[in-house]
Amino acid sequence: MPDPKYWAQLKIDPETKILIREGIPTILNPLDKHALEAALQIKEKTDAEICLVSMAPSSAVMVLREALAMGADRAFLFSDRSFSGSDTLATARVLSAGIRQIGHFDAIFCGDFSLDGSTAQVPSQVAELLNIASVCHVESIKWSEEDNFIWVTQKIEHGDVTLRATPPILLAVTKEINRPRHISFLEIIEADEKEIRILDNSGLGLEPKTIGISGSPTQMADLILHKGQREGRIITGSLTEIVQQLTERLTQSGIL
Amino acid sequence: MDFKFSERENLLRKTVREYAESEIGHRIHKMEETGEFPMDLMETMSRIGITGVISPQEYGGVGLGFMARTIVLEELGRVYAAIPMAIQVHHMACAALNDFGNEEQKQKYIPPLAQGKTMGCVAVTDPSGGSDVVGMQTRAEQKGDKWILNGRKCFITNSHTSDYWIVIAKTAEGAKGLSAFIVEKDFQGAKVGRKENKFGLRGANTGELVFNDCEIPRENLLGQEGGGLAVAMKTVSDAGRTGMAATALGILTSVLEEAAKFASERKLYGKPISKLQAISFYLAEIYAELDICRLLCYRASWMRDQNMRSDTENAMAKWYTCDAAFRCAKKAVEIHGSYGIMREYKVQRLLRDAMVTIPAGGTAEVAKIVMGRAALAPYELQR
Amino acid sequence: MKQKQKYFIFAEQRAGVLHDVSLELVGKCRELSDKTGIEVTAIICGKNVRTLADVLLVQGADQAIVAESELLEPYRIMPYTSLLADICKKYRPDVLLFGATSMGTELAPRLAARLNTGLSAHCIELDLDGEGNLLQFVPGWGAGLMATIKCPGHRPQIATVKPGVMSKLKVTTTAKGNIIEFKVPATLDTSGPTVIKVKQKKPEKVSLEKAEVIVAGGWGIGDQQGWRLLEELAEILCASVGATRPAVDEGWAEEDQMIGQSGKTVKPKLYIGIGISGVMHHTVGMDESGLVVAINKDPKAPIFDYADIGVIADYRGVVPALTRAIKEKIKSLTCHLGDN
Numbered sequence: 001m002p003d004p005k006y007w008a009q010l011k012i013d014p015e016t017k018i019l020i021r022e023g024i025p026t027i028l029n030p031l032d033k034h035a036l037e038a039a040l041q042i043k044e045k046t047d048a049e050i051c052l053v054s055m056a057p058s059s060a061v062m063v064l065r066e067a068l069a070m071g072a073d074r075a076f077l078f079s080d081r082s083f084s085g086s087d088t089l090a091t092a093r094v095l096s097a098g099i100r101q102i103g104h105f106d107a108i109f110c111g112d113f114s115l116d117g118s119t120a121q122v123p124s125q126v127a128e129l130l131n132i133a134s135v136c137h138v139e140s141i142k143w144s145e146e147d148n149f150i151w152v153t154q155k156i157e158h159g160d161v162t163l164r165a166t167p168p169i170l171l172a173v174t175k176e177i178n179r180p181r182h183i184s185f186l187e188i189i190e191a192d193e194k195e196i197r198i199l200d201n202s203g204l205g206l207e208p209k210t211i212g213i214s215g216s217p218t219q220m221a222d223l224i225l226h227k228g229q230r231e232g233r234i235i236t237g238s239l240t241e242i243v244q245q246l247t248e249r250l251t252q253s254g255i256l
Numbered sequence: 257m258d259f260k261f262s263e264r265e266n267l268l269r270k271t272v273r274e275y276a277e278s279e280i281g282h283r284i285h286k287m288e289e290t291g292e293f294p295m296d297l298m299e300t301m302s303r304i305g306i307t308g309v310i311s312p313q314e315y316g317g318v319g320l321g322f323m324a325r326t327i328v329l330e331e332l333g334r335v336y337a338a339i340p341m342a343i344q345v346h347h348m349a350c351a352a353l354n355d356f357g358n359e360e361q362k363q364k365y366i367p368p369l370a371q372g373k374t375m376g377c378v379a380v381t382d383p384s385g386g387s388d389v390v391g392m393q394t395r396a397e398q399k400g401d402k403w404i405l406n407g408r409k410c411f412i413t414n415s416h417t418s419d420y421w422i423v424i425a426k427t428a429e430g431a432k433g434l435s436a437f438i439v440e441k442d443f444q445g446a447k448v449g450r451k452e453n454k455f456g457l458r459g460a461n462t463g464e465l466v467f468n469d470c471e472i473p474r475e476n477l478l479g480q481e482g483g484g485l486a487v488a489m490k491t492v493s494d495a496g497r498t499g500m501a502a503t504a505l506g507i508l509t510s511v512l513e514e515a516a517k518f519a520s521e522r523k524l525y526g527k528p529i530s531k532l533q534a535i536s537f538y539l540a541e542i543y544a545e546l547d548i549c550r551l552l553c554y555r556a557s558w559m560r561d562q563n564m565r566s567d568t569e570n571a572m573a574k575w576y577t578c579d580a581a582f583r584c585a586k587k588a589v590e591i592h593g594s595y596g597i598m599r600e601y602k603v604q605r606l607l608r609d610a611m612v613t614i615p616a617g618g619t620a621e622v623a624k625i626v627m628g629r630a631a632l633a634p635y636e637l638q639r
Numbered sequence: 640m641k642q643k644q645k646y647f648i649f650a651e652q653r654a655g656v657l658h659d660v661s662l663e664l665v666g667k668c669r670e671l672s673d674k675t676g677i678e679v680t681a682i683i684c685g686k687n688v689r690t691l692a693d694v695l696l697v698q699g700a701d702q703a704i705v706a707e708s709e710l711l712e713p714y715r716i717m718p719y720t721s722l723l724a725d726i727c728k729k730y731r732p733d734v735l736l737f738g739a740t741s742m743g744t745e746l747a748p749r750l751a752a753r754l755n756t757g758l759s760a761h762c763i764e765l766d767l768d769g770e771g772n773l774l775q776f777v778p779g780w781g782a783g784l785m786a787t788i789k790c791p792g793h794r795p796q797i798a799t800v801k802p803g804v805m806s807k808l809k810v811t812t813t814a815k816g817n818i819i820e821f822k823v824p825a826t827l828d829t830s831g832p833t834v835i836k837v838k839q840k841k842p843e844k845v846s847l848e849k850a851e852v853i854v855a856g857g858w859g860i861g862d863q864q865g866w867r868l869l870e871e872l873a874e875i876l877c878a879s880v881g882a883t884r885p886a887v888d889e890g891w892a893e894e895d896q897m898i899g900q901s902g903k904t905v906k907p908k909l910y911i912g913i914g915i916s917g918v919m920h921h922t923v924g925m926d927e928s929g930l931v932v933a934i935n936k937d938p939k940a941p942i943f944d945y946a947d948i949g950v951i952a953d954y955r956g957v958v959p960a961l962t963r964a965i966k967e968k969i970k971s972l973t974c975h976l977g978d979n
Contacts, residue, residue, distance in 0.1 A: 136744065
């Protein structure tokens, strides 16, 4: 995802209403680091192989290298011009097609949502297209090797739910689940040798009308950027009017 | 000339920056207060590879070279310079062992240092003066199959936190009369003396080592008998000067960040002071100094990694970067106005830390002796 | 006559308790039906949920589809996706709305993928475009962006809506709608993880650095009683309380509540500064907050340069009135257990 430090420089294409990401460095979605850490902790106890998948512009290779340095084994990047403008469903199609190509897996780990779009939709949709069960908002994971059960707790309002799952399963994690490890220099050196395979659409074979803008059932009717400046709006009027405007503004921004 | 960093170097920098911000940032207050180096940081730093960055992989290090080391120290220094100060001296011990040790010594002493299980230090400075190395008073005499060491070393970084000391002592008269020894803190007759109370780089421990008929096994002579000056000079020049330069580079990076941030936020006459030309000119100068110092530091590291002789370049990097860090920190304090002299603000610490880097690891004057030699070399008459 | 649009709402219940967002969605759909004819249907699933269906009818739904089965209690993602897919295939709604709750945010995307249709998340407003499409207003990118999403070519249009944003209708005296029983098919997908236990717990106090909402006070509060007004506002907002140096010196707040150069740096989604002048000492500690509201009776206070919304008034009038207004608006605030 585009580095939040640079979000002030974002621009919108007035015609397609797509966000222009060029020139803004790509970083690893912070929640994905927690997901990778969760997988790495399981890898420490079992003999698991961790494979990274991502749909992103080709500059994301650097981000994948960083994730490989954390301890993942290999990476796949699905990158093609025609993927641009995908909504979550079109994105899920690309990811699930790619995952199908990679082959067998026991579990898929994701961050609950990415800090940019924050839809939290892609994990569930990838699971659906792969026809496997999914659990979102995961706060803890325990993989029991003897019986191959995966015990997870899911965060709900005012509490949590303990679930027992079996592979294959998709788990979308919250940031409360763990503290991602620091990368070591030896792992950075080793990561240079690890494979990053880049597949474009000729490698995935998806029909044009299922990807990108044409493959996205949702469309952007409008997009407004709030630039860094403070609004500086002064509310005036009687006490009742002030309070009413304040409450409206608080609800409008989704905080209340 | 390719002035770009490699993808690996960029990832290295990012990793250390994230580590430093998350693990060191919140401890600064305590380190400033107590003047103690937090030994528990050694564990995480060694796991990442910071302690063994220049030691060969066969001895438990990471084997990445001096450019990587400079990046590491720089990023640590950007958060709290006392940490790279301590680590760079630790690296000096590693480097001395690697450059001059025999196989047994390397196998015994480098792994625990590279893996951060113990800390190391290099003790050259006598009370008689660090700049006058040959004039030192600390002596070592052979007695049977041992060396007996007598004397004191002062202003030694990591004196109280390290287990292995590389000590230079006089074994005969003259320049060929110095020898280097590997001393373990538990050797009979070795002990730590006073702890110094520095006004900057406070989190790095500095103090005295005292030797009273200290018994050193024969096999702990490091390098040739009489070759101690070479050990001291090379270690101080290569690892020491580049290490101090990188530390100061980190300080200077932080100086620019703090000054620019403050100037963009502080308002006078209805607008940020960064809009005033005088202030923006100061920032322009700091910006240029930072870039100059980067080029000096990186070039010296690059030369060392190419196995080129870089004494002059090391000296220039050390002298100029430490000096620039101080000058720019002073400007930054002034840009902050009265806020700058308040302990709550970071910039006063940057000034103190920068000043301490100037004499540490060799005075500016000694550096200039090295540089002066290079300047005059083409014009020296043949003897 | 123009065909009425069919708007379905997934009414969420857990352990027999109906989530308020379901009623808010009914209220919103009723509001939209002023612009164009909409038939509002609530879907309620579980075991013994008929009484909840009555609640939905009494608060504005035209009809309620009730699906009852042992297999639907407790909620599990696979059976619910399967059931809702069957319901949508049978009734072909134009719109299906969920609350953007823990349940809704994992269930709605799965269903949207199964039905090959579009979904927007965490909407804070819904409207119509006049061509039969639902306009979905979604904040994103740390609320630096407001997107208007529509799904013109696929049905149903699915959206999850942020709880607490829309308004419930007032309860009518009689339920006018009818209940449709949906027979849960034997082919219901019962795969997926097993629920072992559900644990309710009171939320822990959150540190200033992690707080999503902060109410902070400064010198302008004036006295301990005034500080109490600030704390009441904080309580109703589930906010952490912050302070400036003068407030700490006066003893109204603790040292560890101080925000600023010598205190904490905070980044909440909402920061309300009351009686704070806004000198640099303090603002460096809160300037990266999301929405900043400042209340101060001095029009020249520098805090207004750092605020999105400024109120130039004596806080002693505004703050209690605001607290009252918010109390009324939010009955189902997530931090209050068992308020329903």
